[in-house]
Amino acid sequence: MKQTWLILGASSAMARGFARRVSETGADVFLAGRDMDDLNRAAADCHLRGAPLAEAMRFDARKPAGFGAIYEKLAAQDGALNVAVFVGSMPDQADIDKDPALVDATIMDSFTGPARFLQGFVPLMEERGCGTVVGIASVAGDRGRIGNYVYGAAKAGFATYLSGLRNRLTRVGGHVVTVKPGFVDTAMTWGLPGMFLVASPDDVARDIQKAVSKKKNTIYTPFFWRYIMLIITHIPEMIFKKMSI
Amino acid sequence: MRWKTAEYKGWGRVLSARGDTARPERLATLKALWKETKAPAIGNLRSYGDAALNDGGKAIDMTRLDRLIAFDPDTGILEAEAGITIGEIARIFAPKGWIPTVLPGTGFATLGGCISNDVHGKNHKAGSFGQHVISFDLLGANGRVRKVTPDATPELFRATCGGIGQTGVILSAKIQLASIGSEVMDVRETRVENLTEFMALLDGSTAPYCVGWIDATAKGEHLGRGILEEGSVAYNAPPPKPKSAKSVPMNAPRFFLSSPIVRLFNQLYLRRIPVMGQRRIRAMQDFFFPLDKVLNWNRLYGKPGFHQFQCALPDGTAHEALVRMMDMIASSHLASPLTVLKRMGTGRAGMMSFPMGGYSFALDFPNGKAVAGLVGELEEITLQAGGRIYLAKDTLATPEMIAAMYDELPEFIAAVNAADPEHKFATDMVRRLNLRGTGK
Ligand SMILES: Cc1cc2nc3c(=O)[nH]c(=O)nc-3n(C[C@H](O)[C@H](O)[C@H](O)COP(=O)(O)OP(=O)(O)OC[C@H]3O[C@@H](n4cnc5c(N)ncnc54)[C@H](O)[C@@H]3O)c2cc1C
Ligand SMILES: NC(=O)c1ccc[n+]([C@@H]2O[C@H](COP(=O)([O-])OP(=O)(O)OC[C@H]3O[C@@H](n4cnc5c(N)ncnc54)[C@H](OP(=O)(O)O)[C@@H]3O)[C@@H](O)[C@H]2O)c1
Numbered sequence: 001m002k003q004t005w006l007i008l009g010a011s012s013a014m015a016r017g018f019a020r021r022v023s024e025t026g027a028d029v030f031l032a033g034r035d036m037d038d039l040n041r042a043a044a045d046c047h048l049r050g051a052p053l054a055e056a057m058r059f060d061a062r063k064p065a066g067f068g069a070i071y072e073k074l075a076a077q078d079g080a081l082n083v084a085v086f087v088g089s090m091p092d093q094a095d096i097d098k099d100p101a102l103v104d105a106t107i108m109d110s111f112t113g114p115a116r117f118l119q120g121f122v123p124l125m126e127e128r129g130c131g132t133v134v135g136i137a138s139v140a141g142d143r144g145r146i147g148n149y150v151y152g153a154a155k156a157g158f159a160t161y162l163s164g165l166r167n168r169l170t171r172v173g174g175h176v177v178t179v180k181p182g183f184v185d186t187a188m189t190w191g192l193p194g195m196f197l198v199a200s201p202d203d204v205a206r207d208i209q210k211a212v213s214k215k216k217n218t219i220y221t222p223f224f225w226r227y228i229m230l231i232i233t234h235i236p237e238m239i240f241k242k243m244s245i
Numbered sequence: 246m247r248w249k250t251a252e253y254k255g256w257g258r259v260l261s262a263r264g265d266t267a268r269p270e271r272l273a274t275l276k277a278l279w280k281e282t283k284a285p286a287i288g289n290l291r292s293y294g295d296a297a298l299n300d301g302g303k304a305i306d307m308t309r310l311d312r313l314i315a316f317d318p319d320t321g322i323l324e325a326e327a328g329i330t331i332g333e334i335a336r337i338f339a340p341k342g343w344i345p346t347v348l349p350g351t352g353f354a355t356l357g358g359c360i361s362n363d364v365h366g367k368n369h370k371a372g373s374f375g376q377h378v379i380s381f382d383l384l385g386a387n388g389r390v391r392k393v394t395p396d397a398t399p400e401l402f403r404a405t406c407g408g409i410g411q412t413g414v415i416l417s418a419k420i421q422l423a424s425i426g427s428e429v430m431d432v433r434e435t436r437v438e439n440l441t442e443f444m445a446l447l448d449g450s451t452a453p454y455c456v457g458w459i460d461a462t463a464k465g466e467h468l469g470r471g472i473l474e475e476g477s478v479a480y481n482a483p484p485p486k487p488k489s490a491k492s493v494p495m496n497a498p499r500f501f502l503s504s505p506i507v508r509l510f511n512q513l514y515l516r517r518i519p520v521m522g523q524r525r526i527r528a529m530q531d532f533f534f535p536l537d538k539v540l541n542w543n544r545l546y547g548k549p550g551f552h553q554f555q556c557a558l559p560d561g562t563a564h565e566a567l568v569r570m571m572d573m574i575a576s577s578h579l580a581s582p583l584t585v586l587k588r589m590g591t592g593r594a595g596m597m598s599f600p601m602g603g604y605s606f607a608l609d610f611p612n613g614k615a616v617a618g619l620v621g622e623l624e625e626i627t628l629q630a631g632g633r634i635y636l637a638k639d640t641l642a643t644p645e646m647i648a649a650m651y652d653e654l655p656e657f658i659a660a661v662n663a664a665d666p667e668h669k670f671a672t673d674m675v676r677r678l679n680l681r682g683t684g685k
Binding site: 011013016035037038041042044045048049186187190191192 | 247248249250268270271272273274309312313314315316326337
């Protein structure tokens with residue numbers, strides 16, 4: 001069956017890797033985000049790598065008024081509709097502490113904006129009885145830490161949302177993959193102190209592609225983060241609350 | 246854009262720099278940071294020495310600006326952003342019947358890096374990389390982007406090809422790909438007994454791609470023995486699966502490349518080829534980028550790293566110079582197994598381009614006290630023979646040596662100083678070798 005991938009937050013390096021991979025399988029791609037110049041370049045790149053149709057679209061998670069145009073465009077595609085959400089923002093926790101309005105912004109970018117978009121999109125998938133939603137959550141959502149707990153909270157919320165959505169889509173033949181990356185070498189983390197075991201965005205993209213084809217529910221990428229997080233989530237709160245990791 | 250402060254090294258890991266690097270993932274980020282900061286571009290750090298190092302300064306890592314922009318299947322003209330690797334271009338376009346006309350020995354070199362060192366391949370008749378560049382967009386010190394072509398802006402074109410980043414940041418380039426009939430190579434390997442035979446065989450080879458591996462530990466009647474590898478495109482052969490890449494997990498211990506081990510390895514490597522020679526069908530990338538199958542192979546030289554010496558020698562003097570060099574190298578017990586002799590075409594696209602009609606000879610030396618002296622002597626022989634050494638590989642040359650080897654250095658200095666009057670793009674190599682003519 002013909003596959004179409006809508007990629008939200010398509011300027012992210014992880015998204016670029018994933019969009020390229022699905023392009024090489026011959027899927028149509030719609031690259032959505034805010035930097036139209038960049039998205040147009042990405043579209044040309046995906047087309048030359050094999051996507052029969054590759055198109056840039058404007059998408060701002062904070063502006064739901066624009067969502068309708070995307071739904072319409074995608075509804076006109078034949079075959080299976082799939083969507084991958086790479087949107088997210090991680091301001092410095094210190095900046096959020098200074099400006100509480102950033103709490104709303106972070107949560108809107110990383111959770112409520114994408115969730116609202118998906119609420120409107122998923123019925124299109126249900127109609128067709130197929131398709132996959134990929135949502136990028138984060139290991140940061142597994143436990144709140146002093147360094148980025150607002151971002152972590154947004155990602156935790158998004159992960160919970162995705163698990164519910166999986167419950168819903170499974171009934172009609174669709175699927176949802178929750179992706180929890182560890183540290184990935186992208187613009188978001190470039191030059192940040194304290195990075196270790198940093199994965200390349202293309203390795204993450206490869207893991208995501210594999211998870212989609214194997215219908216995994218939740219993946220950690222690289223895989224060993226599952227064990228790191230297993231330990232971190234099992235540290236008793238009495239001790240954890242005094243730690244700074 | 247956040248800057249990352251870190252140490253980074255040339256591929257040989259002898260020279261390193263500590264500085265701030267930005268790695269824009271999109272053009273808008275680069276253009277925004279350019280308003281505040283002009284700095285030299287760096288690619289995938291596959292140059293061995295300090296061509297891409299800027300100690301105490303800033304640098305712009307181009308590897309994330311790596312998109313394909315346009316391709317014309319009728320003409321084979323490709324436009325792409327400068328950070329894409331040459332191996333990625335080959336991977337994508339070989340199944341469509343096209344590859345970059347000139348391919349260096351590593352697929353990890355970026356398009357921008359290939360232009361900036363005007364790289365050469367195993368097909369000397371095709372000339373240098375820059376000769377197949379139709380145009381590029383150059384972000385200059387004045388903040389403007391210029392389309393540079395060999396005809397309309399010859400000065401700037403010739404100062405940028407092989408110009409190790411001194412004219413600005415190459416954002417994207419249009420290159421002519423070569424059409425290729427299949428993704429499979431028919432490779433003929435021949436054992437060669439000595440240097441004289443080797444040079445004659447390289448000279449007489451009609452294969453489109455040709456490269457010689459030399460046992461640099463051999464002396465006397467065996468001096469210059471090795472294996473000649475000739476590749477041409479195989480038709481109707483089922484494509485073998487390319488070998489998967491392995492990684493060297495850590496620095497190798499010191500004895501790993503010590504003289505007895507290298508001698509032993511070389512003998513075994515040579516005997517791999519039957520006396521009658523052999524033919525093999527190989528995946529294209531295994532033929533063009535054999536070392537890429539071992540990621541981080543530079544760690545085999547251990548923590549101290551290694552030097553590479555590469556010279557080009559004109560036809561008339563090459564034999565005598567090579568005999569002297571190989572003798573000296575075999576007696577030094579410093580050689581590594583990676584020693585390569587190739588034919589070199591006259592084609593060159595820039596003022597500081599390395600190629601010259603004749604032969605190219607390259608080998609690695611594990612870093613150590615005796616290396617500088619030996620390489621100094623090899624450079625001296627190169628100079629006397631009318632040859633030159635390759636900036637992409639150099640760690641040890643002196644300003645005087647380079648000035649004597651590169652006739653067009655004064656023109657280069659004038660052109661780049663006009664393009665970048667405040668020397669924003671100067672790098673460690675430029676300072677070490679006085680390539681901007683400012684003195685030490
Ligand atoms: C295993 C191996 C085999 C090799 N074989 C060959 C060979 O057969 N033939 C050959 O010619 N070379 C060969 N090389 C050398 C290599 O091709 C060159 O050093 C090449 O320039 C590396 O590209 P890079 O992207 O890593 O550039 P870097 O090493 O990062 O940079 C090289 C120079 O290019 C400049 N630069 C990079 N990108 C840009 C840009 N976008 N704009 C402006 N300036 C830029 C930098 O300032 C620097 O001066 C080999 C290297 C290795 C490691
Ligand atoms: N890097 C890591 O270590 C890491 C680890 C775990 C999870 N993640 C998650 O992985 C995803 C990709 O991140 P990345 O690391 O590749 O960083 P990134 O380059 O910053 O990517 C985030 C993307 O989200 C987009 N975005 C942010 N707010 C938006 C909004 N309101 N509307 C539309 N788009 C918006 C950005 O678009 P613009 O182009 O318009 O800015 C950007 O393309 C994110 O969800 C991130 O949280 C990253």
